[in-house]
Structure formats: structure tokens, C-alpha cells
Amino acid sequence: MFAKEEIDQLLDSYTDFSIATICSHSALQIFNGAKELGIKSVGICTEASRELYESFPYAKPDEFLMVDDYSSIPVDELIERQSILVPHGSLVEYTGKQIDDLPVPIFGNRGSLQYESSREKMFEWMKASGLKSPKILKPDEIDGPAIVKFPGAKGGMGYFVVHSPEEYYTKVGEDTQTMIQEFIVGIRAYVHYFHSFDGGAGYKTSYGRVEMMGVDRRMESNADEIARQLSVGANIPISFTVMGNQALVLRESLLPKYMEMGRGVCDASKKLFGGIHGPFCIETIITEDLDIYAFEISARIVAGTNLLDNPYSFFTHGKEYTTGMRIAQEIKDAFKKKKLKEITY
Ligand code: AMP
Numbered sequence: 001m002f003a004k005e006e007i008d009q010l011l012d013s014y015t016d017f018s019i020a021t022i023c024s025h026s027a028l029q030i031f032n033g034a035k036e037l038g039i040k041s042v043g044i045c046t047e048a049s050r051e052l053y054e055s056f057p058y059a060k061p062d063e064f065l066m067v068d069d070y071s072s073i074p075v076d077e078l079i080e081r082q083s084i085l086v087p088h089g090s091l092v093e094y095t096g097k098q099i100d101d102l103p104v105p106i107f108g109n110r111g112s113l114q115y116e117s118s119r120e121k122m123f124e125w126m127k128a129s130g131l132k133s134p135k136i137l138k139p140d141e142i143d144g145p146a147i148v149k150f151p152g153a154k155g156g157m158g159y160f161v162v163h164s165p166e167e168y169y170t171k172v173g174e175d176t177q178t179m180i181q182e183f184i185v186g187i188r189a190y191v192h193y194f195h196s197f198d199g200g201a202g203y204k205t206s207y208g209r210v211e212m213m214g215v216d217r218r219m220e221s222n223a224d225e226i227a228r229q230l231s232v233g234a235n236i237p238i239s240f241t242v243m244g245n246q247a248l249v250l251r252e253s254l255l256p257k258y259m260e261m262g263r264g265v266c267d268a269s270k271k272l273f274g275g276i277h278g279p280f281c282i283e284t285i286i287t288e289d290l291d292i293y294a295f296e297i298s299a300r301i302v303a304g305t306n307l308l309d310n311p312y313s314f315f316t317h318g319k320e321y322t323t324g325m326r327i328a329q330e331i332k333d334a335f336k337k338k339k340l341k342e343i344t345y
Contacts, residue, residue, distance in 0.1 A: 001110065002101045008341045010079065011105055017335050018042050018062075019328060020083035022070050023049045024090035026301050026324070028059035033324025035059070037332055042081055044074065070094035078104050084331055084344060087300045092116075093154060105344040107331060111273030112299035119149065119179045122296060128268040131261055131282070131294040134181040139168045145183035147240075148172060156220055156240030181295065186287040189248055190216050190304050193262040194279050194326050197334065197342050201316045203259045205266040207275050212259065213323050214310030216245040216302075245304040249311060257292060258282075265297055277343040278330060279305065279323050301327070 019034040020042035021027050027043065034041035035058060043053055043061030046069060053060050063081070065074050071094055078085065085091070086107045092099060100110060115121045126133050137146055142165050149159050161183055162168045172178055192213040195205065202211035220240045222229055229236055250258065261282055269276040281302040285293045305323040313321040334340045 002103055004345050006103065007105050007345060010103070011340050011344065014082045014335075014340070016082050017331065017340070018081045018083045019086055019331060020044065020061075020065075020078055020081070021086045021088060022091050022094060023053045023061070023064075024070070024094075025088040026303055026306055027053070027061075027088065028056055029306050029322050029324035030086050030088070030301070030327065031061045031324070032056075032059040033322055033326070033328040035062075036325050037328035039328050039332060040081075042078070042083055044070070044078075046070065071096070071098070073098070073102060073104070075102065075104055084340070086327055089298070089300070089303065092300070105340070107327065107344055108277050108300060109269075109274055109345045111345065112269065112276055115273065116297070116299055119151070125265075125268060125272060125297060126294050128272060129261070129264040129297075130268075131264065132292065134184050134285075134293050134295055137180040137182060139172075139180065140165045142168055142180065145185075146180050147183045149179045149181070151177050151179075155242040156218075159240045161238055184285040184287065184293045184295070186285040186291075186293075188217055188283070188285050189250060190218060190245075190281055190283050190302065191250075191258050191262070192216070192279065192281050192302060192305050192310075192323060193265075194323065194330075195266050195275075195277055196330055197277065197339060198337075199330075203263045205263050206270050207266070210259070210262040210266050211316050211326075212255070212262065212312040213279070213316075213321075213326065214305060214307065214312050215248045215250055216304030216307055216310075217248045218242050218304065219244045219246060242303075245307055247307045247309045254286070254290065254292070261292070261294065269299070274345075278327055 018040040021030050023043045023045040031041045041061040042063050045064045065077050084107050085104050115125045145161050194211045194213050197208045199209045202209045221243050223238050276299045279301040281298040282294050283296040334343050
């Protein structure tokens with residue numbers, strides 16, 4: 001892992017800053033946020049993506065840095081532009097392990113990556129956060145619906161459900177690389193938070209405050225259209241590939257639990273790896289008894305924040321306010337208060 005001190009030295013040389021990201025995932029929202037806050041934005045872009053990012057005047061970056069593919073981050077050009085790199089799901093996917101050693105300040109904390117890249121470590125983090133999680137099963141413990149996840153699978157792709165050890169061994173064989181979780185039946189809620197080093201809203205944490213920005217529900221194929229599938233008599237196995245997101249509001253009595261969960265994740269992250277900063281998401285399922293199970297934490301902006309129709313950030317900021325705007329505001333505040341080092345790594 002690239003030394004934090006070296007990132008801090010780079011930041012000492014910054015006399016101004018720009019916000020940079022890869023043109024993918026939630027980049028439109030990130031560039032729009034920077035524009036709204038009057039901050040220069042830089043889009044790392046391939047020729048194939050440029051036309052799309054040119055076509056939204058209020059969400060296109062001020063400057064494009066063209067690359068042949070997203071695995072090559074133009075480090076020198078970014079440093080020249082005094083950039084803070086904002087991570088999103090595609091940045092992590094395209095750069096892989098390289099991101100650990102990228103000599104560019106990254107908004108957030110790359111210490112979270114090792115917790116995110118291993119499902120076992122992720123469950124450790126969730127436990128330390130006080131979250132209730134689905135049981136992890138050994139193949140012979142399967143006794144009812146269980147979801148099978150392969151390492152490195154993205155966006156639910158390739159997951160399937162089994163009901164017995166025999167079904168598991170038939171479908172998977174002796175492969176021990178999978179994680180098997182009890183299948184939780186309920187309503188999925190992907191809750192978006194923002195940890196601020198000195199925000200004025202939300203619940204207090206051990207190192208700042210955590211705000212709720214919004215909630216979405218992912219639309220996954222074909223799980224979310226299963227009724228249509230059954231209605232035409234098609235017997236296709238359930239699958240969970242993410243296609244998009246819909247906004248969701250929670251019954252208000254659930255909000256205190258979710259705020260506590262957000263705080264728990266921040267406080268645990270502080271103890272485990274120095275704290276998460278900025279946006280994160282807890283992926284949950286609420287059962288009919290109103291038990292909340294968390295099955296993943298994403299320690300960065302998630303694509304569900306691209307939705308505008310969420311009341312929680314409105315209640316916090318008094319206007320329609322995206323996570324992209326919130327990121328720009330946080331970096332701007334930290335730069336002004338000479339605290340960039342506290343929220344980047
Ligand atoms: P993940 O890759 O862990 O975000 O999971 C992808 C999708 O699989 C989720 O969005 C859920 O729809 C579904 N899923 C994951 N874990 C569980 C679980 N333990 N019980 C029920 N559904 C799950």
C-alpha cells in the first residue's frame with residue numbers, strides 16, 4: 001500500500017485542487033456536483049466514452065484526460081492538475097490492486113479496500129459495526145434457500161440459489177471459493193450515507209458526523225421481474241444482475257435503526273483502518289418482522305445515488321442535493337480548512 005505520508009506530501013504542494021474521476025459508473029453526478037460548487041473537474045476518458053460525457057452539458061468534465069483504457073491512470077497529469085481522485089465502483093474494478101499504490105490523493109480511505117475485496121473481511125467489519133448479517137453456511141449446512149456467491153463477481157452476476165447440500169455439490173462441485181449465505185426474504189434497501197469530518201447534520205460519530213443521503217432499491221434481472229416470468233410459464237432460474245435503481249423511502253420508525261447502523265459502520269472503520277470518509281452504502285434486507293440484515297458495505301459512492309428523488313438529503317440540505325454535490329462540498333471545506341489530509345488517502 002502506498003504510504004499515506006507520501007500522499008500528504010503531495011497535498012502539501014497543492015495550491016488549489018480539482019476533482020477527477022473515470023468516466024463511468026456515477027461520474028456524471030460527480031462532475032455535476034463539482035460544477036454546482038464551482039470546482040474544476042477532470043474526466044479520465046476513453047475515446048469510446050467521450051461522446052456520452054460530452055452530451056450532458058451540466059455533467060461533463062471541464063477537461064478530459066484521454067486514455068487507451070481505464071487500467072492506466074494518468075498519474076502525472078492528475079498531479080499537475082492538483083487533482084483529488086474520487087473513487088467509484090468502476091474505478092476500483094478497472095484499476096484492481098493497482099489502486100492500493102496509486103500515487104494520487106484519493107477521496108476516502110484506501111484502507112477500506114482490503115475489507116471490501118474479501119467477503120470474509122467484509123463480514124468481520126459488519127460484525128464490528130454491530131450489524132446483523134445473514135449466516136455464512138458450509139455446503140453441508142444448507143437447509144433451505146441459500147445464495148451462492150463467487151469471488152470477484154460483480155453486481156450480482158453469476159449468483160444462484162440452492163436449497164440442499166446435494167444441489168450445491170451438483171451445481172458447484174467441491175469448489176471452496178464460494179461464499180454461501182442464508183437467503184434472507186424481505187425488502188431490500190440500499191441506504192446511502194455520507195461521513196463528514198465536520199458536517200453540521202446527522203448522527204455524531206467518533207470522528208465527525210454521518211448523514212443519510214438517500215435509499216434505493218436495485219433492479220436485478222431476473223429476480224425483480226420474476227412474477228412476469230412465472231406468469232408466462234417460463235421456468236428460468238433466479239438471477240441477480242444489477243440493471244438499474246429505483247428510489248425508496250423507509251417507514252420513519254426504521255430511520256433511527258439505520259442512523260445507528262451508519263454510525264456503527266463509521267466508528268468500526270475508524271478502529272479497523274482509520275475511518276471511512278465521504279459516501280458509503282449499507283446494503284440491507286428488511287424482513288417482515290422488521291429485522292434488518294446487512295449483507296455488504298460499499299465504502300464509496302454507489303450508483304443508486306444517481307437518483308434525485310430522495311427526501312433525506314433534501315431534509316438535510318434544504319434543497320435537492322446529490323452525493324456528487326456533497327462530495328464537492330466536503331473537499332472544498334477540507335481544502336479551505338487545510339484538512340484535506342484528514343479525508344484523503
Ligand atoms: P451483492 O453482490 O452481495 O451486493 O449481492 C447482489 C444481490 O444478491 C443483492 O442485491 C441481493 O438482491 C441479492 N442478495 C445478496 N445476498 C443476499 C442474501 N443473503 N439474501 C438474499 N438476497 C441476497
